[in-house]
Amino acid sequence: MKSITLNGSQRESVGKKATKALRNAGQVPCVLYGGDKPVHFYVEELAFTKLVYTPNAHTAVIALDNGKTYNAVMQDIQFHPVTDKILHVDFYQLFEDKLVTMDIPVHITGSSPGVRNGGRLLFRKRKLAIRALPSKLPDVFNVDISKLKIGMLISVEELKSEDFTILHPDSQVVVQVKTARTAIAVAEDEEEGAEVLEGAEATAEGTTSEEVTQE
DSSP states (O other), X not given: OOEEEEEEEEOSOOSHHHHHHXXXXXXXXXXXXXXXXXXXXXXXXGGGHHHHSSSSOOEEEEEETTSOEEEEEEEEEEEOTTTOOEEEEEEEEOOTTSOEEEEEEEEEESOOHHHHTTOEEEEOOSEEEEEEXXXXXXXXXXXXXXXXXXXXXXXXXXXXXXXXXXXXXXXXXXXXXXXXXXXHHHHHHHTTOHHHHHHHHHHTTTOOOOOEEOO
């Protein structure tokens, strides 16, 4: 998994006045847990752009001005309810020999023949929780839907790996194609053979995007 480096400074004081002063200066108070004791530090808010405002999952390298460096994963983040400014971030320290739990995003690839024939693509799980050693964390789950016809699905069972444990039931649906009202006739035709399917595909020519909904 890719890492993003955050350059920060260790905090001298963790009181309310000091915290407010940091935020007024564009800095974000942070705490690193998981080691012998919590580490209090602060990082410029703009440095969080690539870590927070992205659909991808990343680990973090926290480099402090006292020369200490920590590998970590973001555990919790607090935003201001009105301005959406980042108020506080909690990190959890990573160790190569200790398992970590993390949410990994799901990306869809390919073009579903079921959607081209009028079906609805339902994105059931946009992220999957997994447990793995830091070196085994995947960047993303790439789910190929190029073989999904109407009525077909992809479940957690098909995404399992020896490198990590997916913390969802094997039967959990990740993505599926369901029948839409306009696709009932097409779904019946798909069972009759390739010749009829080719005709359906010809009718769908010019389609440039798929209908994606989340339920």
